[in-house]
Amino acid sequence: MKRTAKFLIPLALFLIAVGFLFKGLFLDPHEVPSPLVGKPAPAFTAPLLSDSGNSFNTADMKGKVWLLNVWASWCVACREEHPVLVAIAKTGIVDTYGLDYKDTDLEAQAVIDENGNPYKQIATDIDGKIGIDYGVYGVPETYVIDKKGIIRYKQIGPITEEAFFSKILPLVKELQK
Amino acid sequence: MIPELGHYSLILAFFFAIVQGTLPLIGVWRNNKRLANLAVPAARTQFLFIAIAFLSLEYAFYTDDFSVLYVASTSNSHLPLMYKLAALWGGHEGSMLLWVSILGLWTMAVTLFAKALPDSFRIRLIAVMGMVSMGFLAFIIFTSSPFERLIPAALDGRDLNPLLQDPGMVFHPPVLYMGYVGFSVAFAFAIAALLDGKLDITWARWTRPWTTVAWVFLTLGIAFGSKWAYYELGWGGWWFWDAVENASFMPWLVGTALIHSLAVTEKRDAFKVWTVLLSICAFSLSLLGTFLVRSGVLTSVHAFATDPRRGVFILLYLVVVIGGALLLFALRAPKVGLGEKFDVVSRESMLLANNVVLAAAAGSVLLGTMYPLLMDALGAGKISVGPPYFDAVFVAIMAPGLFLMGLGPLAKWKKASLPEIGTRLRVAAVISVVSAVLVPFVMGKITLMLVVGVFMGIWVTSTTLILLRNRIVARQDTTPNLVDNLKGIPLAFYGMLLAHLGIGVFVLGVTLVKGYESEQDLRMDKNDVAKIGNLDFKFDGVAKIQGPNYESAQGTFTVTSNGKEMAVLHPEKRFYPVQGSVMTEADIKPGLVKDLYISLGEPLEEGAWSVRIYIKPFVQWIWAGAILMALGGFCALADKRYRIRNKKTDQDLKAGEPQEAHEAYSA
Numbered sequence: 001m002k003r004t005a006k007f008l009i010p011l012a013l014f015l016i017a018v019g020f021l022f023k024g025l026f027l028d029p030h031e032v033p034s035p036l037v038g039k040p041a042p043a044f045t046a047p048l049l050s051d052s053g054n055s056f057n058t059a060d061m062k063g064k065v066w067l068l069n070v071w072a073s074w075c076v077a078c079r080e081e082h083p084v085l086v087a088i089a090k091t092g093i094v095d096t097y098g099l100d101y102k103d104t105d106l107e108a109q110a111v112i113d114e115n116g117n118p119y120k121q122i123a124t125d126i127d128g129k130i131g132i133d134y135g136v137y138g139v140p141e142t143y144v145i146d147k148k149g150i151i152r153y154k155q156i157g158p159i160t161e162e163a164f165f166s167k168i169l170p171l172v173k174e175l176q177k
Numbered sequence: 178m179i180p181e182l183g184h185y186s187l188i189l190a191f192f193f194a195i196v197q198g199t200l201p202l203i204g205v206w207r208n209n210k211r212l213a214n215l216a217v218p219a220a221r222t223q224f225l226f227i228a229i230a231f232l233s234l235e236y237a238f239y240t241d242d243f244s245v246l247y248v249a250s251t252s253n254s255h256l257p258l259m260y261k262l263a264a265l266w267g268g269h270e271g272s273m274l275l276w277v278s279i280l281g282l283w284t285m286a287v288t289l290f291a292k293a294l295p296d297s298f299r300i301r302l303i304a305v306m307g308m309v310s311m312g313f314l315a316f317i318i319f320t321s322s323p324f325e326r327l328i329p330a331a332l333d334g335r336d337l338n339p340l341l342q343d344p345g346m347v348f349h350p351p352v353l354y355m356g357y358v359g360f361s362v363a364f365a366f367a368i369a370a371l372l373d374g375k376l377d378i379t380w381a382r383w384t385r386p387w388t389t390v391a392w393v394f395l396t397l398g399i400a401f402g403s404k405w406a407y408y409e410l411g412w413g414g415w416w417f418w419d420a421v422e423n424a425s426f427m428p429w430l431v432g433t434a435l436i437h438s439l440a441v442t443e444k445r446d447a448f449k450v451w452t453v454l455l456s457i458c459a460f461s462l463s464l465l466g467t468f469l470v471r472s473g474v475l476t477s478v479h480a481f482a483t484d485p486r487r488g489v490f491i492l493l494y495l496v497v498v499i500g501g502a503l504l505l506f507a508l509r510a511p512k513v514g515l516g517e518k519f520d521v522v523s524r525e526s527m528l529l530a531n532n533v534v535l536a537a538a539a540g541s542v543l544l545g546t547m548y549p550l551l552m553d554a555l556g557a558g559k560i561s562v563g564p565p566y567f568d569a570v571f572v573a574i575m576a577p578g579l580f581l582m583g584l585g586p587l588a589k590w591k592k593a594s595l596p597e598i599g600t601r602l603r604v605a606a607v608i609s610v611v612s613a614v615l616v617p618f619v620m621g622k623i624t625l626m627l628v629v630g631v632f633m634g635i636w637v638t639s640t641t642l643i644l645l646r647n648r649i650v651a652r653q654d655t656t657p658n659l660v661d662n663l664k665g666i667p668l669a670f671y672g673m674l675l676a677h678l679g680i681g682v683f684v685l686g687v688t689l690v691k692g693y694e695s696e697q698d699l700r701m702d703k704n705d706v707a708k709i710g711n712l713d714f715k716f717d718g719v720a721k722i723q724g725p726n727y728e729s730a731q732g733t734f735t736v737t738s739n740g741k742e743m744a745v746l747h748p749e750k751r752f753y754p755v756q757g758s759v760m761t762e763a764d765i766k767p768g769l770v771k772d773l774y775i776s777l778g779e780p781l782e783e784g785a786w787s788v789r790i791y792i793k794p795f796v797q798w799i800w801a802g803a804i805l806m807a808l809g810g811f812c813a814l815a816d817k818r819y820r821i822r823n824k825k826t827d828q829d830l831k832a833g834e835p836q837e838a839h840e841a842y843s844a
Contacts (some may be wrong), residue, residue, distance in 0.1 A: 007510045010454060011503035013462075018500070020547070021468065021492055023554040050698075075562035077549075095188070102565040106696050106789075107414075113778055113787070128565070138552065139560065 002160065025118070025167070041145045042133035049100050049122035050109045056123035058149065061136055065175045067096040067168070068143040069159075070131065073107040075139045080109075081158030085118035088164060094172045098122035101131050101139050144168060146175045180245050181234025184324035187274075190226035190281075191218050191314040197307030199299045202372075213296070216303040217288045223310065224281040231278045234265055244330035247271060247323040253336035253755050255726040263347045264337045264486070269487075270323035275350060276467070277313045279358045284310065287362060287387075294383060301372050305365035312494040320487045336755035339727070345405030353398030357428045357463035359391025364460035367453045368502055371509040376449050381442035384456070386814055388439060393810035394431045395748055397427050400803035408765055413696070413791045414772050415799060418567040423546045424466025427539045431459040434535035437528050445590060447525055449518040450510045457506060461499040462539070468495055468520065469546065520592040527585035534578030541570045572626075578683065579633045582677060583640035587647070601826065605643050609636040620693055630688025638681030642672055669816035676809025683802025689795035690734070696792075697780070702785045714790055715739045727751045729762075732777050732786065748775045772796050 045057045069085060071078040085096055098119035100108045105124065112122075125131055134143070144153040153171055155163060197219035204212030238261045243249040251267040265271040271584075284306045291299055317323075337346075366384045370376045382740040402422065407415040416422065441448045467492045519525035545562045587601050613632035617623040646668065649662055656662040657775035699707055701716040708714075717733040729751045736743045751760045763776035771794040778787030 007450075007507040008456075011500065011507050014499055017547070018492065018496055020551055020554045021495075022489075072563060074565075076419070102563070106698060109698060110778075110789075138549070167429055 010095075031176075036135055036143075036151050039151060040149050041143065041151045042130070043149075044125035044130045044133065046099075046125060046130060049098070049112075049124050050105050052105075057119050061097075061145065062149060063147050065094060065147060065172055066120075066145055067094055067172075068099055068134075068145060069096050070099045070101050070125075070134070070136050070139050070141045070143075072101045072103040072139050073111045074103065077158050078140045079111075079115070080138050082115050082118070084159050084161055084164065086116050087161070088159075089118040093121040093169070094176075096142075099130060099134075100124045101136060102126065102128045142168075144171055144175070178234050179236050180326070180633070183230040183237075184322060186226040186233065187314065187318060187324070189229065189323075190223050191311065191318055193223035193226065193643055194307050194311040194314055197223055198304055198311045201304045201307075205297050205300055205304075213300050213643055216300040216307075220284045220288050220303050220307060223307070224285045225682065227278050227281040227314075227422075230324075230325060231265075231274060234271065234274060235262055238262060238265055241334070242330075243332070243334050244327055245323075246325045246327040249327050249331040249334045249585045251334070251337050253334040253726065254393040255343070255755070256334075257584045257725050259344070259347055260337055260342050263341075263350075265323075266350045267337045267341050267346070270317070270321045272350070273313065273317050273321050274359060276325055276354055277310060277317060279351070279354045280306070280313065280361060282355075283359055283362055287365075288500040291383070295631075296375060298369055301369035302362075302365045305368045306361060309361050309365070309498060312498065316487075316490055316494065320490050333755075336726070339751070339753040339756060339758050339760045340409065342726075342753075343405060343409055345401060345409065349398060349405055352394055352401055353425055355604060356393075356395025356398045357425060357460075357466070359387070360428055360432060360460040360463055361392055362387040362391065363432075363456040364502070364658030367456035368505065371453065371513075371764065374509060374512055376453065376513045378443055378446050380588045381452065382441050385439050388432065388435055388456075389810050389814055390712050392429070392436055393814070394808065395425065395429050395432060396803055396807045399429060400800050400807075403803075404800050407796070408763055409445060412791060413694075413763070413776075415796065418542075418545070418547055419562050421466075421470050424462075424470055427462040427542050427546075428459050430535050430539035430542070431455055432460055434532045434539075435459050437535075441525055442530050445517050445519070445525060447519060448529070448532075449513050452456045452827050453510065453513065454506060455532070457499070457537075458536075458539075461495075461502070462543070464495055464498060467842050468492060508745065519590075522588065522595055523593050524585060524588040524590045527581055527588050530581050533584060534574060534581070537572045538571060538578070541574055545570070556573075563697035576629065576633060579637055579680070582680065583636050586644050586673065586677070587640070601643065601647065602640060605636060605639040608639045615693070622692065623795055624692060627688060627692040630684060630692070634681050634688060636681075638678060641677040641681065645674055667816055669813045672809045672811070672816065674809070675812055676806045678804045679807075679809060680800050681802070682805060686795050686798025686802055690793050690799070693794045694791065694796075697790045699788050699790065700781060700785055702783070707788075707790060709790060709792060711738055712743065712773070712792075716786070716788065718784070719777075719780075719786065722749070724751065726755065727753045727760075730780070732775075732788075734764075734775050736773055743790060744773060746773065746775050748777045750777045750780075767797055769797065780837065812843030 041058060043058045045055050048054050049057055067088075071081070088094070089096060096119055098121070100122055102125065104126075108122070108124075112119075123130075128136075134141075138156070140158050142155040142159055143151050144155075146152050152175060153168065155168065159168065196215060200212045201214075201216035204210065204215065216504070234245075236242075237245045237248050238252055239258075241248070241252065241254045241261075243252075247268060247270050248264075248732055250259050251271070252264045258265065266275040284303065287299075287303060287306065289301065294302070363384055366380070366387070370380050379754065400421075402425070403415045406417065407413065435452065438448050438452045442452045468488075501697065545566050548562045571831050583605060584598055587598050609632050612635040614627045616631045617627045620627075647661070648666055652662050652665065656665055695709065697709060701707065703716060703718040706713050706715045713736070715735045715737070717735060719730045719732045722729040722731045729749045731747050731749045734746045734748070736746065746764040747765060748764040749762040751762055753756075753760065761778075763774055765775075766773040771792055773790040775792055776789050778789055780786055
């Protein structure tokens, strides 16, 4: 009996995978609570994309409601999100700042050149250290940060138009008051 | 009329697949010859009808029949003929038809060339392939028919995605599919053996050539795809760890493990259960890849339209095929037995380690590919796992494997001695260490990755050459003439050498291009000169050019080194009006030591352009390595021992002289 059990392992593993695959067919991106929500956004200073002489500093953001969008050129979901970010930038309601995560300047710049720049500024995080502070475990992720520098909301996965209008926009308006 | 004929043929093919997949199995089980003998004619008729369906669809593309929905959505009357025909596999429905056509081709090949097999085994083999085909045909007919009509017909087609309008599109998908659909043969061999309950040396000997052919195609297909991405996508990358790439790479890794494991099963009657499991896994991963790509559970740059109905169907199919195969494995494998024992230090154990490394590598790629889906299913949101993960994990797993690659072929079967292997490899070790320090030193940049990469590349290459030298020396007493000596070495041995050399060349290519590539993003006015190293890139301006179905701005760059002209490059920015899309066509001057790669960015004011110039040292070695691997596979296939095994070598095996007579195993 014990001998046969060993040979069932591949089948068992496969069936587990099937369970996930099946669930995957009916999934939509949705939010999860983050331990960072309600806490101050970790401070950082980082060089700007394609302009490493200048840098982005979270301290300069005091008094302003802003979005921090973590993205990368290698991230496919980010390309899906990109047009939404561009549309958000066009509304002029809130500024989005990019954090280019584990990427090279050249490739990231190519994406921006190709698809337009929705960001006020893009900070770079080549080795992913800032990402660790923010608890990034995948891209894209977006943080809504208030005037005092407190994280109010975290969107995991691409911002969809629906997510923007139903969650982020009302929150931003509220925080801007 | 013709599209309906195609549709009808496909339905007929489906019925013949049902016959092929069921009745012969009952025939073998019940010992009913008449039912059993249906296998071959059913398989051939099925192939005939699939071929008719395929040609009908090609005819619709050829005649611009835009009353066929699929043609209207992937072709256009202005598309060059070559791309019209290739547009058949430019979308979901047609890709599936190509898939099933190639499966038909493989089944046909089995009915023609697998004559040496015992009847009952051969019939089971063909029946299993029939079952695989059955599911796919049903999938096409019920959820993805390429023959659906569009009434009223479109005036013109929506055009093939400009990204796919490239000669690569003509060759890459068929070759790639030949590869991973080809693993269905090894899969069918494994299932037939499990049904049979018999798994011995002869079984491995039959399976090997089929597996090697599929592997050769897959190797070439992946290399093609990578080369295509390199020149077409315009930013000089050659591998993106995209879900679709991974879908072809996982079967390759497992297929490579399978080839080695089969060698052990054939030579030593060991690793039997493992070999069967690998055969099942290689094809299962091909199917899983198809699911991941076609069902839309993963977002990918290659993915076509998504439809959950299709996803559910393929998943059901996966459960039946893979689940059924693994269940059969669980029931029957204990009877097969593990096979011969071997020492901890022996070629078997080295090959086992090789298998573990390759399987772990495939597992890590699978995990990375599925991880976004797992996270999503667990409610942790949609995320993307990218090159940072894959690069780090994959390299870490493969590095020890590469090291073992140098030792394995030198170790004796059954029992080897470490000191002996050590003595044999002293020279290789010294050469590798010296180059690993010297090369980065001379090139003027040293990083850990460069040192390790160069060491591994040179290590694999030099140990492989030492292997050849040892072989020649060992035969020198009996055949002193060098030419006769070389001629006397079996082709399969050369096959292994070539494939291993290919790995070495590939590793060097990857290491050097990653370590020393340079890139410049510039704004250039007409007649500006950019200086990179000792090269001058002069921008001679941009001219307007009219293509068959696009308009193009074509730049001219003259590259000179110390006043001597090296190359004239013409990168383009193309506009395809039908889809309203802009494509960047880079121009490349390939070279043995470096590629010069220029792509046009955006037009700026007053005739200036943003320009990207890349210098990619040794990048061609990446594909040269892949071609060497494929050549190695061809060599191994050409070895006559694959077909008629002469008695003498069998005796050698028993006489316990494995090192000399049985060094040959394919890549």
